[in-house]
Amino acid sequence: MSGRASLLAASLAAVIAALVVGVTPAASHAYSSPRLYSTPAHEGGGAGRYFTGSRLDGLSCDACHGGGEPLVHVVRGLPEFGWAPGTAYTLDIEWSPAVEHAAVVAEVSDASGLAVGELSLPPDELLTDAERCASGTRAAVAFDLDSGRRVLGLGDCGAHRLRMQWRAPTSPAAGPVWLHLASVQGDGSGDAEGDGPMLELHRLDPIDPIDGASTEGCQIGASEIRPVGLGLVLMFGVGLLAYRRRRGSATTVALALGLICASGCARVQPWERDRLAQPDMVIDIGGELLVASEHAVEYREGSAGAVGGAGGGCGCN
Amino acid sequence: MRSVVAGVLLVTGCTSGAAELPAPDYGDFRAVVYPLLLRDCGFSQCHGDPERFFVVWGPGRLRLEPDIDGPFDPPTEDEVWLSYQRTRSALTYEGELDDAPLLQKPLEGHAHRGEDVWGRNLWQRSEPSWQEVARWAAGVPLAETEELGL
Numbered sequence: 001m002s003g004r005a006s007l008l009a010a011s012l013a014a015v016i017a018a019l020v021v022g023v024t025p026a027a028s029h030a031y032s033s034p035r036l037y038s039t040p041a042h043e044g045g046g047a048g049r050y051f052t053g054s055r056l057d058g059l060s061c062d063a064c065h066g067g068g069e070p071l072v073h074v075v076r077g078l079p080e081f082g083w084a085p086g087t088a089y090t091l092d093i094e095w096s097p098a099v100e101h102a103a104v105v106a107e108v109s110d111a112s113g114l115a116v117g118e119l120s121l122p123p124d125e126l127l128t129d130a131e132r133c134a135s136g137t138r139a140a141v142a143f144d145l146d147s148g149r150r151v152l153g154l155g156d157c158g159a160h161r162l163r164m165q166w167r168a169p170t171s172p173a174a175g176p177v178w179l180h181l182a183s184v185q186g187d188g189s190g191d192a193e194g195d196g197p198m199l200e201l202h203r204l205d206p207i208d209p210i211d212g213a214s215t216e217g218c219q220i221g222a223s224e225i226r227p228v229g230l231g232l233v234l235m236f237g238v239g240l241l242a243y244r245r246r247r248g249s250a251t252t253v254a255l256a257l258g259l260i261c262a263s264g265c266a267r268v269q270p271w272e273r274d275r276l277a278q279p280d281m282v283i284d285i286g287g288e289l290l291v292a293s294e295h296a297v298e299y300r301e302g303s304a305g306a307v308g309g310a311g312g313g314c315g316c317n
Numbered sequence: 318m319r320s321v322v323a324g325v326l327l328v329t330g331c332t333s334g335a336a337e338l339p340a341p342d343y344g345d346f347r348a349v350v351y352p353l354l355l356r357d358c359g360f361s362q363c364h365g366d367p368e369r370f371f372v373v374w375g376p377g378r379l380r381l382e383p384d385i386d387g388p389f390d391p392p393t394e395d396e397v398w399l400s401y402q403r404t405r406s407a408l409t410y411e412g413e414l415d416d417a418p419l420l421q422k423p424l425e426g427h428a429h430r431g432e433d434v435w436g437r438n439l440w441q442r443s444e445p446s447w448q449e450v451a452r453w454a455a456g457v458p459l460a461e462t463e464e465l466g467l
Contacts, residue, residue: 041352041356041377042352043376044389045377046356047355047356048356049357053435059360059434062362063362063363064362064365064378065361066361191361192362193361
């Protein structure tokens with residue numbers, strides 16, 4: 001009993017000694033810049049903790065921030081019905097411009113916490129104003145960690161949008177992956193009080209490349225032999241019927257046309273949509289930017305209309 | 318009856334005077350243990366809360382004198398010393414050193430509210446962080462620990 005009592009007394013003595021010095025007003029701080037996550041702890045940084053809540057991190061923004069309303073944001077582009085191998089998904093996180101102070105960190109990791117697939121930020125030329133700080137600089141930055149993680153961070157600088165592209169692994173064997181989305185809506189006080197932290201974990205499962213149910217689409221690029229071959233066989237059969245039976249030929253022709261159309265569509269697997277998903281495949285994207293070059297072509301060639309635009313080939317300005 | 322027992326405890330505690338707090342090396346604390354505790358424990362919702370028994374003060378976290386020190390100014394001597402004292406207090410134990418709250422509570426299966434978002438406790442015995450603190454608590458001089466990334 002005396003041992004326990006002596007321990008109690010020793011603890012009390014230490015606490016009292018500490019309180020003599022320690023009872024002063026105090027304020028807790030937190031990070032307004034993601035760059036501080038990599039700064040050593042004794043310099044006020046996270047020393048490698050990025051607070052995304054991933055399995056290799058564990059903690060999120062609520063380790064420090066609290067007491068406020070969480071950031072309300074919209075996430076678009078999630079492959080909610082499953083990711084397809086090799087497919088690039090654009091994940092778009094946006095919140096109200098009325099939010100004055102917000103910070104977001106994001107990470108895509110596998111069950112072990114390591115980065116999976118390729119996570120990247122848009123190039124500068126594709127950034128929208130919402131993705132820039134009030135100063136006009138890029139808001140989001142990427143961190144490649146020695147531990148095998150890749151973290152995207154957007155600091156409190158006036159931006160209200162974070163876009164990222166995630167290219168899924170080339171094999172569904174990678175298994176389920178998690179999008180970690182941690183955010184804080186700050187009150188601008190500079191400390192951790194009155195801020196609203198939030199963590200969203202989105203589990204994304206791979207879809208089966210054979211039985212995937214969300215992969216139907218009209219074929220534009222390379223085709224599969226099997227559906228087209230089946231369509232040809234059916235067309236041949238219908239034509240044969242139309243040749244032998246004149247009655248009801250209208251119905252037969254309609255059926256044949258339907259089958260022709262049907263044979264023109266085939267399953268385009270998501271990982272085959274890589275090229276189709278590129279911005280330059282969009283018809284007339286940035287048309288206003290092409291006016292000058294089109295005009296030069298028209299002037300040089302003395303013709304117009306080949307690119308679908310209207311105009312004259314007179315050569316005048 | 319309880320009041321009598323409590324009184325006896327207090328009296329014996331005051332009169333014995335034989336108990337001593339563990340006093341691991343302060344230099345090693347400053348160089349290795351303090352940054353580690355700052356990194357993994359000193360969050361304001363955790364042990365960066367001045368209401369806690371075990372508190373760690375420092376830059377980017379709880380500042381002892383916020384009116385004087387900027388949020389990211391280097392730690393003051395008082396902050397390191399006070400954090401050391403609180404850490405020592407968390408090292409009191411009965412029986413084995415591993416029973417000390419500082420070493421026991423962050424491990425799996427012990428009462429510690431600081432679980433991460435996956436429901437895990439902070440450290441495991443196999444982790445370099447815990448092993449470093451345990452060595453320090455046992456009085457073993459610490460070598461350079463750059464691999465901790467602190």
